[in-house]
Amino acid sequence: MIFSRIIAIGSACRDFIIDLLFPAACLGCGRSGAWLCPACRRGLRPADHDCPHCQRPEPNGQFCPACAPAFHFRGLWAAGDYSQPLMAQLIKSLKYHNIRELADILADLMAEQAKEIAGRTDFYPNQAGRAPLLVPVPLHPKRQRQRGFNQAELLAEKLRDKLAWSTDASHLVRVQSAGAQAKLSGAARAKNLRGAFVWRGDGLAGQNIILVDDVATTGTTLNECAAVLKKAGAGEIWGLVAAK
Ligand SMILES: [Zn+2]
Ligand SMILES: [Zn+2]
Numbered sequence: 001m002i003f004s005r006i007i008a009i010g011s012a013c014r015d016f017i018i019d020l021l022f023p024a025a026c027l028g029c030g031r032s033g034a035w036l037c038p039a040c041r042r043g044l045r046p047a048d049h050d051c052p053h054c055q056r057p058e059p060n061g062q063f064c065p066a067c068a069p070a071f072h073f074r075g076l077w078a079a080g081d082y083s084q085p086l087m088a089q090l091i092k093s094l095k096y097h098n099i100r101e102l103a104d105i106l107a108d109l110m111a112e113q114a115k116e117i118a119g120r121t122d123f124y125p126n127q128a129g130r131a132p133l134l135v136p137v138p139l140h141p142k143r144q145r146q147r148g149f150n151q152a153e154l155l156a157e158k159l160r161d162k163l164a165w166s167t168d169a170s171h172l173v174r175v176q177s178a179g180a181q182a183k184l185s186g187a188a189r190a191k192n193l194r195g196a197f198v199w200r201g202d203g204l205a206g207q208n209i210i211l212v213d214d215v216a217t218t219g220t221t222l223n224e225c226a227a228v229l230k231k232a233g234a235g236e237i238w239g240l241v242a243a244k
Helices: 001-022 038-042 087-097 101-120 141-147 153-161 188-191 220-229
Strands: 076-080 133-136 172-174 197-199 209-215 238-243
Touching: 038 133, 038 197, 076 101, 076 188, 087 101, 087 153, 087 220, 101 153, 101 209, 101 238, 153 209, 188 220, 197 220, 209 220, 220 238
Parallel strands: 076 238, 133 209, 209 238
Antiparallel strands: 172 197
């Protein structure tokens, strides 16, 4: 108890010192006061809702009928477009420059997407009325120690507060590290990731799930996670990312 209070005070002091040394300035235009000013926020382009694999127009981000059989999740909800430099900068600054306040800003945009699309589909609220469970894509423990945090987990925590859904960040586990995943082609990525994730929780008994990550490129990582969750009994699964 005392120990956790000391840690909390310590981290509040650390945040205060960081704020003094590095006052927030908009990553888009440099105006001081916030990491993203209202004008630059309005300039962020929302992502399209096309099929995440072949880019065929779809209304809600789901895989088109031709691509759907190859995936264990139904589709992808993305708040923004990674090709927009400001969106890429927001994500990189969270991940590599440790500006954790950005998780709150990105989760705001993601929550808007999730509410809008979930309301248009039968995903939630559905007949069962059971809220979906937010599950962040896990990092390998070694990578998480190096970075000090998992950005997907931070986003999921913020989304939980904004959407009043629950989150489970402890039972989907990464047991193999990625290696140089970014440099591999789609098929090689899938092969490289096989067996990388395991579910160490109880059976999911039809629970609908939203897999949370910062970025999706080919959807391979989300698909591997979704396969594992389906095997554990999950119901319908969607991906939710800050940008694609
Ligand atoms: Zn700005
Ligand atoms: Zn498609």
